[in-house]
Amino acid sequence: MIADISVSLDGFVTGPDPGPDNGLGIGGETLHTWAFSDDLDDRRVLREGTARSGAVVLGRRLFDVVDGPNGWDDRTGYGAGEVGKPAFVVVTSSPPESVRLANRDWTFVTTGLPYAVTTARHRAEVASSDSGQELDVVLMGGGATVGSALDAGLVDTLSLHLAPVVLGAGTPLFTGGAPRMLVERSVTSTSTATHLTYDVL
Template identity: 55%
Template sequence: MSRIIGDITVSLDGFVDGAGDGVEALHAWALVSDDPVDAAVLASVAGAGAVVMGRGTFDVVDGPHGWQDGLGYGAREDARPPFVVVTSSLPEEVRLAATHDFSFVTSGPAAAVAAAREAAGDADVYVMGGGTTVGSCLAAGLLDVLQLHVAPEALGSGTPLFTGSRHRLVQRDVRVSRAAVHLTYDVSEVPAPG
């Protein structure tokens, strides 16, 4: 059975994006690093059977400065699995419609994960973001695995990944490159108090 893997880059202080400069530095490990550890992480992510993303992330990747030939899901891997977008409203047009398989789910993250799982078959489903999407899937108990790519940046403010819910994570893997620390955790249920 496929696993649902939350996969997101965070700053040292736990933000997935910031107000102003610094966001590009978060993703340097994926966009400009030549470290073989980063390349191996990107190659494994590119093997996704399907990908869930939020509408904000979709608007960036489908925007005029978003994904292009040779730079897409998995950065230079440019993988093209089915993409399921969690949204409250459908886009008027999709720039990448001819080259990418996007579907849109308006009934929430659980429905998007279910649609992605069906599209992925036995392969893993990745929830790539943004932070609200990964965080809400984590809070709803939809994730089996959480992969964090910790960039050596402290943003000071922005969208936090963890908000208002407690999680017990079991560390499974740590990979260190010059540009990031890649952490993999199994997600466990936190027992109710007393």
């Protein structure tokens, strides 16, 4: 599984005071400037990331943001403007009563992150068979979900989009847990981010 997330130089994946109406917190939108950039390398990173996604795992807090009134629409969101929309698997203690983004493929898993990853792997296998190409499970966040997946040894590849901003506070990506050795696979630098890919040992 690939964990893919944008992060500030001081290690935050949101700014201060994130919530359903302001999912990235104060100043947190600067973390994702690269995703809307016209830079050819930024566009390539976004395109390749979307193209490899057979299924996407996310936590409930992040789902509430993207499905909220100020969340994704036909022009914004995972894979917007790119080819295809993957299945989404949400880790939650209880499924929502309704979904605003009914045109997306949502599965809600209440039995924990490992089972959600297993469900996503099955969906990615089906998508791979249908498309004739090898597709991955991508964990898009939020920060606590990525951290839990790393601690549980579920992450094979860590893809960080390091934004040139210091937020000072917010939701930290790393909050302790078991040490993990990383092996650098690639580095791509643009004016809006340094895209880092590591194999997780």
